[in-house]
Amino acid sequence: MSEVPSWDQAVAALTTAEGSPFEIIDREVDGETLKVFSNLPKSLREGFSLSWLNEDKVFLVYEDETWTFAEVMTRASEIGDALANQYGVERGDRVAIAMRNYPEWIMSFAAITSIGGIAVCMNAWWKKDEMAYGLEDSGAKVLIADLERIKVAEPSLRKFDVKTIGVRVEGELPPGVDRLEDILRAGAKMPEVEVGPEDDATILYTSGTTGFPKGAVSSHIAILASLRAFACRALVGAMTQPPKEPSPYEPCFILAVPLFHVTGLVPVMLSCFLNGIKLVIMYRWTPERALDLIERERVTQFVGVPTMMIDLLESPDFDSKDTSSLASVSGGGAPAPPEVVGRVDKSFARARPGLGYGMTETNAYGPQNAGDDYVRKPRSSGRSVPILEVKCFDDKMNPVGVGEVGEICFRGQNLIRGYWNKPEATAETIVNGWLRSGDLGRIDEEGFVFVEDRAKDMVLRAGENIYCAEVEAVIYELDDVHEAAVFGMPHYRLGEEVACAVMPKKGRSIDVDALADHVGAKLAKFKVPTVIEVVSEPLPRNASGKILKREIRDGLVARRE
Numbered sequence: 219m220s221e222v223p224s225w226d227q228a229v230a231a232l233t234t235a236e237g238s239p240f241e242i243i244d245r246e247v248d249g250e251t252l253k254v255f256s257n258l259p260k261s262l263r264e265g266f267s268l269s270w271l272n273e274d275k276v277f278l279v280y281e282d283e284t285w286t287f288a289e290v291m292t293r294a295s296e297i298g299d300a301l302a303n304q305y306g307v308e309r310g311d312r313v314a315i316a317m318r319n320y321p322e323w324i325m326s327f328a329a330i331t332s333i334g335g336i337a338v339c340m341n342a343w344w345k346k347d348e349m350a351y352g353l354e355d356s357g358a359k360v361l362i363a364d365l366e367r368i369k370v371a372e373p374s375l376r377k378f379d380v381k382t383i384g385v386r387v388e389g390e391l392p393p394g395v396d397r398l399e400d401i402l403r404a405g406a407k408m409p410e411v412e413v414g415p416e417d418d419a420t421i422l423y424t425s426g427t428t429g430f431p432k433g434a435v436s437s438h439i440a441i442l443a444s445l446r447a448f449a450c451r452a453l454v455g456a457m458t459q460p461p462k463e464p465s466p467y468e469p470c471f472i473l474a475v476p477l478f479h480v481t482g483l484v485p486v487m488l489s490c491f492l493n494g495i496k497l498v499i500m501y502r503w504t505p506e507r508a509l510d511l512i513e514r515e516r517v518t519q520f521v522g523v524p525t526m527m528i529d530l531l532e533s534p535d536f537d538s539k540d541t542s543s544l545a546s547v548s549g550g551g552a553p554a555p556p557e558v559v560g561r562v563d564k565s566f567a568r569a570r571p572g573l574g575y576g577m578t579e580t581n582a583y584g585p586q587n588a589g590d591d592y593v594r595k596p597r598s599s600g601r602s603v604p605i606l607e608v609k610c611f612d613d614k615m616n617p618v619g620v621g622e623v624g625e626i627c628f629r630g631q632n633l634i635r636g637y638w639n640k641p642e643a644t645a646e647t648i649v650n651g652w653l654r655s656g657d658l659g660r661i662d663e664e665g666f667v668f669v670e671d672r673a674k675d676m677v678l679r680a681g682e683n684i685y686c687a688e689v690e691a692v693i694y695e696l697d698d699v700h701e702a703a704v705f706g707m708p709h710y711r712l713g714e715e716v717a718c719a720v721m722p723k724k725g726r727s728i729d730v731d732a733l734a735d736h737v738g739a740k741l742a743k744f745k746v747p748t749v750i751e752v753v754s755e756p757l758p759r760n761a762s763g764k765i766l767k768r769e770i771r772d773g774l775v776a777r778r779e
Contacts, residue, residue: 222459222460223458224458225454225458225601225665228453228457232450233450233603233604239446239449240255240446240449240450240453240603242254242256242603242605247631248651250651252629252630253604253607253631254443255447255605255631258415258439258442258443260413260415260438261414261415261417261419261438262328262331262332262438262442262488263408263411265445265491265492266328269291269492270287270288272494273287273291274286277289277290277496277497278290278324278496278499279497279515280321280498280499285321287494290325292405294326294328294329294332294408295406295407296402296403296405296406297362298330298333298409300383300402300406301313301330301360302409305381306359307333309333309334309335309411309413309417310334310417310418311336311359312335312356312357312358313330313335313336313338313360313361314361314363315327315330315337315338315340315361315362315363316342316364316371316478317342317364317385317386318342318501318502319473319482319499319500319501320364320386321499322362322386322398323477324477326362326385327477328491329408331413331438332413333408333411333413334412334413334417336419336435337419337420337421338358338420338421338433339420339422339478339483340353340363340367340423340478341423341431341478342476342478343476343743344370345739345741346370346371346373347740348431349370350371350373350378351431352433354374355431355433355638355639356421356433358378358380359381360381360383361375361380363382363383363384363385364384364385364386365384365387368382372392382396383397383398383401384398413438415439417437418435418436418437419436419438419440419441420435420436421433421638422478422480424579424683432640434637434638435634435635435636435637435638436581437635439631440631440632440633440634440635441488443581443605443630443632444581444582444632445484445485445488445492447605448484448485448582449489449493450603450605451583451586451603454603455586455589459570459589459590459591461568461570462568465518465545465568467516468516468518469519470497470516470517470543471495471496471497471517471518471520472500472508472511472521473487473499473500474500474508474520474521474526475521475522475526480576480577480581480582481521481550481576481582481681484581484583485576496515503529505526505529505530505532506533506535508529508530509530509535509536509539510535512539512540513541519544519545519546520544520546520548521546522548522549522681523549523550523680524549524551524554524555524558524573524713525680525711525712526549527549527554527558527571529711536565541567542566542568543568544566545568545570546570546588547562547566547569547570547571548572548574548588549572549573550574550576550582551678551681553597553599553669554573555710556596556597558571559573559596560596563593570589570592571588571593572586573586573587573588573592573599573600574586574600575600575667577653577655578634579628579634579647579653579655580606580628580630580634580653581632581634583606583632584602584628585598585599585602587599587601587666591666597668598666598667598668599668599669601664605630605631605632606628606630606632607628607629607630608626608627608628609629609661610623610661611624611625611627611652620662621660621661621662623659623660623670624658624659625655625673626659626669627652627654628652628653628655629651629652633648633653656673656674657669657673657674658673659671677704677714677715678706679709679712679713679744680713680744682745684745686767688741688745689718689745689747690702690703690704692737692741693718693720693733695736696732696736698722698723698726698727698728699720699728699733700722700723701720701756701757702718702721703719703720703767704716704718705717705768705770705771706771707771707774707775715748715749716744716746716747716748716749717748717750717771718750719751719752719757720733720750720751721752721754721755722752730752734746734747758770
């Protein structure tokens with residue numbers, strides 16, 4: 219039996235071989251020397267075109283529908299033809315997608331990016347004000363959406379003159395909306411457009427500390443670098459921690475997270491699309507349905523948020539379903555409680571636990587931990603392959619020593635180029651080529667990253683970033699509110715839940731149900747506080763007047779125990 223290589227040996231074997239898919243070289247990029255993959259496709263368009271090599275293989279399974287790679291590419295080409303020739307979409311134009319995880323989401327994305335457009339991946343949970351902001355900020359020329367999202371966006375569509383294409387719309391269409399099936403020319407070819415590696419490909423909105431989302435802009439090469447890094451990291455893992463037994467099943471992913479999230483978009487959907495892998499799409503998340511599909515489709519890869527890992531384990535159907543096809547059960551977007559890591563490792567016949575620490579701004583790629591390493595260091599987010607440098611810096615952007623706590627920063631080819639129309643936010647986040655994560659952490663002597671705290675004022679609920687300032691701004695709209703503080707409360711399943719402490723104005727009172735309803739009318743449901751404490755004394759502040767949220771949270775936790 220051959221000796222299992224070390225981490226460093228495996229990385230070197232894959233990344234130093236000249237001409238290999240994972241060869242890494244030094245390249246000057248914007249005045250900085252970066253480690254980059256030497257032979258990436260020049261664009262997503264080129265990457266998608268390679269899927270014709272798998273034309274007869276099943277790509278998408280959605281409910282009772284199956285779509286081969288050829289059928290998906292044919293429909294994507296027809297959509298690209300319609301966008302270019304009927305709606306006048308040109309290179310650099312923004313086309314928004316707002317719908318649940320339908321096959322048409324994927325086809326639309328391939329079409330938009332293949333004709334040089336920029337896919338604006340709208341949060342499908344947004345309410346009217348949030349949708350209006352995204353459409354106006356991006357300057358979207360066209361919106362491709364399902365009926366539910368069209369109704370949410372309807373006031374903005376007229377205001378900003380956004381042409382709209384309806385997907386899976388039955389019955390009468392809203393005024394000014396075209397039905398997708400009615401605009402397609404059967405067998406139309408993808409328009410010939412030269413798409414370059416540095417061209418913008420996507421805008422994904424992340425919550426902003428000012429209360430407004432920021433549109434993170436990625437180039438084609440950044441997304442492709444992230445995809446290649448995921449593949450390289452997976453192979454390093456297979457070399458250093460080989461499976462106990464070979465899998466008899468073809469690789470198959472299940473899509474359990476939204477496509478508008480970078481996790482669903484890049485490491486799940488695009489990894490499958492560009493690598494000829496079957497993808498099973500869920501209509502909506504329930505652990506029971508996920509277990510049904512895992513058994514039926516022989517799913518091998520589960521990628522969700524830690525909440526979903528817990529949901530699977532605690533489902534009453536878990537023991538009666540065959541999950542032996544699973545090779546990996548991974549989470550991202552939030553750390554998993556250490557005890558959950560052990561439960562995953564013990565509860566599945568073949569699957570090993572995994573964790574990824576990435577951001578929208580890194581195209582999801584970052585340190586990853588899996589298998590024996592994860593069981594050994596369950597609090598760590600793991601290590602990354604060399605195209606992504608990870609360091610911790612102090613508040614003056616000086617690197618700190620091994621094991622010392624600082625702000626975790628990233629540098630690499632996979633980073634966003636910045637935020638759409640927000641140069642100040644870009645300059646604040648990307649400093650001398652280093653992307654500031656806003657997370658405080660440390661890196662040990664083996665290169666494992668540990669996230670210790672968040673520098674940003676943010677709640678991380680089931681993988682959703684919720685910026686407290688955004689929720690506070692809506693709460694302060696209520697006349698009865700004197701001051702309010704929003705923060706995260708520990709929650710076993712969700713990681714954190716949204717909590718707030720609120721003090722009424724003198725002689726006034728706060729109706730907690732009305733407060734929650736007000737926030738729910740303005741913001742997505744996951745941002746609504748589920749713990750609301752009404753206080754009669756001013757909220758505690760430090761000498762500079764900043765509200766001491768940790769003190770409030772700790773007191774509330776103590777009172778609830």
